[in-house]
Amino acid sequence: xxxxxxxxxxxxxxxxxxxxxxxxxxxxxxxxxxxxxxxxxxxxxxxxxxxxxxxxxxxxxxxxxxxxxxxxxxxxxxxxxxxxxxxxxxxxxxxxxxxxxxxxxxxxxxxxxxxxxx
Amino acid sequence: xxxxxxxxxxxxxxxxxxxxxxxxxxxxxxxxxxxxxxxxxxxxxxxxxxxxxxxxxxxxxxxxxxxxxxxxxxxxxxxxxxxxxxxxxxxxxxxxxxxxxxxxxxxxxxxxxxxxxxxxxxxxxxxxxxxxxxxxxxxxxxxxxxxxxxxxxxxxxxxxxxxxxxxxxxxxxxxxxxxxxxxxxxxxxxxxxxxxxxxxxxxxxxxxxxxxxxxxxxxxxxxxxxxxxxxxxxxxxxxxxxxxxxxxxxxxxxxxxxxxxxxxxxxxxxxxxxxxxxxxxxxxxxxxxxxxxxxxxxxxxxxxxxxxxxxxxxxxxxxxxxxxxxxxxxxxxxxxxxxxxxxxxxxxxxxxxxxxxxxxxxxxxxxxxxxxxxxxxxxxxxxxxxxxxxxxxxxxxxxxxxxxxxxxxxxxxxxxxxxxxxxxxxxx
Numbered sequence: 001x002x003x004x005x006x007x008x009x010x011x012x013x014x015x016x017x018x019x020x021x022x023x024x025x026x027x028x029x030x031x032x033x034x035x036x037x038x039x040x041x042x043x044x045x046x047x048x049x050x051x052x053x054x055x056x057x058x059x060x061x062x063x064x065x066x067x068x069x070x071x072x073x074x075x076x077x078x079x080x081x082x083x084x085x086x087x088x089x090x091x092x093x094x095x096x097x098x099x100x101x102x103x104x105x106x107x108x109x110x111x112x113x114x115x116x117x118x
Numbered sequence: 119x120x121x122x123x124x125x126x127x128x129x130x131x132x133x134x135x136x137x138x139x140x141x142x143x144x145x146x147x148x149x150x151x152x153x154x155x156x157x158x159x160x161x162x163x164x165x166x167x168x169x170x171x172x173x174x175x176x177x178x179x180x181x182x183x184x185x186x187x188x189x190x191x192x193x194x195x196x197x198x199x200x201x202x203x204x205x206x207x208x209x210x211x212x213x214x215x216x217x218x219x220x221x222x223x224x225x226x227x228x229x230x231x232x233x234x235x236x237x238x239x240x241x242x243x244x245x246x247x248x249x250x251x252x253x254x255x256x257x258x259x260x261x262x263x264x265x266x267x268x269x270x271x272x273x274x275x276x277x278x279x280x281x282x283x284x285x286x287x288x289x290x291x292x293x294x295x296x297x298x299x300x301x302x303x304x305x306x307x308x309x310x311x312x313x314x315x316x317x318x319x320x321x322x323x324x325x326x327x328x329x330x331x332x333x334x335x336x337x338x339x340x341x342x343x344x345x346x347x348x349x350x351x352x353x354x355x356x357x358x359x360x361x362x363x364x365x366x367x368x369x370x371x372x373x374x375x376x377x378x379x380x381x382x383x384x385x386x387x388x389x390x391x392x393x394x395x396x397x398x399x400x401x402x403x404x405x406x407x408x409x410x411x412x413x414x415x416x417x418x419x420x421x422x423x424x425x426x427x428x429x430x431x432x433x434x435x436x437x438x439x440x441x442x443x444x445x446x447x448x449x450x451x452x453x454x455x456x457x458x459x460x461x462x463x464x465x466x467x468x469x470x471x472x473x474x475x476x477x478x479x480x481x482x483x484x485x486x487x488x489x490x491x492x493x494x495x496x497x498x499x500x501x502x503x504x505x506x507x508x509x510x511x512x513x514x515x516x517x518x519x520x521x522x523x524x525x526x527x528x529x530x531x532x533x534x535x536x537x538x539x540x541x542x543x544x545x546x
Contacts, residue, residue, distance in 0.1 A: 047207040048250035050532075051539050058544030070542055075250040087141040091543040105141050 042112050048075035050108065052085065052092065059094055068115045070094075072108035083110040121354040122228040122259065122286055124240065125266040126209060126247075128202075129254045129274060129281070131222035132160035135201045136191050138252040139532050139540050147188045151176050153373055159193060175418050192528040200533040204251045212243065217359045223270075225263055227358045236284040244281060260285040263356045264349035265293075267306040268324060272296050290352070297325035297350065307346055312339055324350055368406070370394045371463030377416060378459050384413070385446055391464045392445045396438040399466065400495060405434035406441075406466035411448050416460040427452035434470055437495060441466075 043049045054068040064070075070085070078084050080098040087093075087105040100106060128134060132150040137143045147164035151157065158165075158174045168186055170179060176190070183190060202221045209216045215227035233239045240257040247255050258269025265285050273283035276299075285293050302308050302316055305324050315338060321327055327335070328350035335343035345355040370391040378384065388411060399406060409429035415422055427448040435441060445464060530538035 045250070047204040047211075052542045053539040055541045055543055056545035058546055064544075066544070069539070074252060085542055090142060092540065094542055094544065107141070 042071050042114070044073060044111065045075050048108075049073050049111075054094075054113075064094065064113050065115060068113050070110050071112040071114065073111045074108040076109035076111060078106070078109045084108065085110065119229045121261055121357075122236070123261070123263050123266040123354075123358070124226040124228055124236075124243075125219075125258045125263070125270040126205075126224050126226065126243070127256050127258075127270045127274065128205065128222040129256060130160055130162055131202075131253070132191075132193065132198055133162045133165075134253045135198050136194070136529055137162075138201070139529070143189055147186055148191070149176075149183075149188055150191045150193055152193055156373060177418075190527055194529050194531060196531045196534040197529065201251065201253060205247060205253060205255075208247055208251060215358060225266065225358055228259070236286055237282060240282045240284065254281070256281040258283050258285070261352045262349040262354045263358075264306050264346060265352065268296065268300050268304070268350075271304050272300065293352075294325055294328075297328055298323055300324040302327065305346070305350075307342060308339075315339075366469065367465060367467045368395050368398050368404070368469065369463060369465040370398075371412070371461065373461045374459060379455055379457065381449075381453060381455070384453075384459050384462060385449060387462050388445050388449055388464060389442050391462060392441045393438050395464055395466055396436055396441045396495075399436035399469070403471055404469045405436050405471075407431060407434045407468035407470065409441075409445070409464065409466040411445055411452070412463040412465065413449075413452070413457075413459055414461050415458050423454075423457050425452045425454065425457070429464075429466075 039046075050072045052070045052072055054064055054070055055066060057066055059065075072085055076082075078097045080096070082097045083094055084097050084100070085092050085094055085107045086100060087107055088103070092107065094110065095104075097106075097109075133148045136148060136150065143162075145164065146162070147168055147170075148162040149158050149165050149170060150160040152159045156175060158170060158172060158176060158179075161170055161172065165188060168182065168188070170182070170188070176183075179188075182188070198221060205222075206216065206218055206224065209224055209226060213226055213228070213231055215230065217225040217227075219225055228236070236259045240259060244255055244257055247253055256270050256274040258266045258271070258273050260266040260269050269283040269285045273279045273281050276283075283296070285296065301323055302321065303310060303313055305327065308316070308327075316322075316327070319330075319334075319338065321330060328347060330338075330343075330347060332344045332347055335347050339346070348355045372387060372391065374383070374387065408431070411427050411429060412424070413427075414424040429441075429444045429448045431440065431444060530540070532538060532540045
């Protein structure tokens with residue numbers, strides 16, 4: 001076949017000669033690596049995503065522990081059952097969106113909690 | 119296609135970055151001080167209202183700061199740099215035709231976008247930057263960059279404009295009101311030096327400049343004056359500087375924690391700055407052809423002295439070893455043991471890319487030697503990136519850091535250091 005030998009651009013400008021085109025690379029337009037990227041899972045929009053550290057055990061019953069990292073997206077639309085962070089008096093605290101009060105200054109929506117075991 | 123530019127200018131940028139993580143500082147006077155807490159580099163509106171001036175030396179205002187409860191921060195440039203990148207990301211998602219003019223200002227070329235109403239568009243962009251990134255900005259829109267800058271300044275200063283001014287949709291007569299209200303010191307491209315010269319000719323505001331005959335303004339301020347008049351009258355003379363432009367200079371500087379005449383202290387400071395600059399060059403695949411060291415005594419004390427000494431390289435380089443030996447050589451040649459050194463700066467200019475080196479200097483430079491030193495430096499950089507800066511360093515780089523400025527009140531590096539993340543408080 002005339003197209004048996006295809007030249008494809010691999011990473012780093014290396015030419016790869018291959019009998020069959022790699023359909024996965026075709027699908028992703030060659031520009032993205034194949035490996036899974038945790039950033040893509042956890043961060044929807046980098047410009048509006050900030051990371052916070054949880055201190056204390058106040059939310060342990062909800063599975064959020066001391067030392068966990070909270071991924072906060074300021075751009076996400078908050079719904080009533082969403083966990084959000086808000087500034088209360090002198091601190092940033094975690095609450096459900098439907099528990100916001102007049103004095104709160106909502107800061108962003110919790111989109112993930114990262115808990116590292118070791 | 120008619121040119122249309124937007125100038126997006128972050129309001130009191132460094133202070134706004136600090137307030138993002140400290141909402142309790144909203145409404146209070148806040149200032150950010152330069153490295154070593156020398157001068158005011160950013161002020162909240164409340165601090166401006168107290169009469170605190172930009173670049174004012176902080177020691178002169180200690181009393182006022184104390185009496186008025188002014189909250190002071192030492193500059194946290196990692197934080198400001200990260201937030202600035204976030205702002206840029208949002209802007210380039212609107213249009214790749216974005217020119218990052220400085221850490222807190224960008225020009226956007228809107229001519230290829232379909233925007234039915236510029237003011238509405240600007241309000242949406244402003245709201246998005248404030249909500250998503252968390253930073254307030256002013257937006258000026260106009261057919262030239264100079265007018266866009268002027269519009270941005272008016273948008274910020276005239277409270278009823280609420281941070282947005284679209285000069286593009288106004289007639290020439292309507293525009294003139296804003297030009298009239300802009301003193302010459304607020305015009306982009308007119309330095310304070312020119313002010314008395316122009317005032318002597320009866321030119322006090324942007325409208326006066328716009329109405330000056332081109333020949334006359336050229337006599338007063340050269341060819342730039344002609345372009346300025348054209349721009350103020352709505353004819354674009356300055357196109358957008360596309361992104362990805364190769365940077366022209368790289369510089370690093372610091373004030374000493376304490377003024378010193380000790381050669382070894384100054385030498386190690388310069389070595390550390392030089393190593394940083396070399397790392398910066400390599401990160402962008404650049405080589406420096408020329409450089410200079412700049413050493414000065416305290417500007418606010420009598421007998422102010424300043425030494426500028428060029429740094430010469432045999433061939434363009436980004437090699438820490440070459441850079442340090444040349445810089446220290448320059449220090450040796452210019453060192454004055456009777457001077458009290460307050461500040462050290464190192465600057466490299468005339469930068470070229472490595473590709474340029476290989477095309478236009480092939481033959482003049484020893485490529486094998488260059489490559490060998492490249493490989494060694496790459497290894498050094500990889501170690502430093504992986505295990506933290508200064509893991510691998512040259513002996514001349516002082517690690518005691520005795521000369522480093524005291525950071526009295528720097529906020530945490532909330533967004534660039536895992537150990538300094540902002541905290542959600544769940545302590546019972």
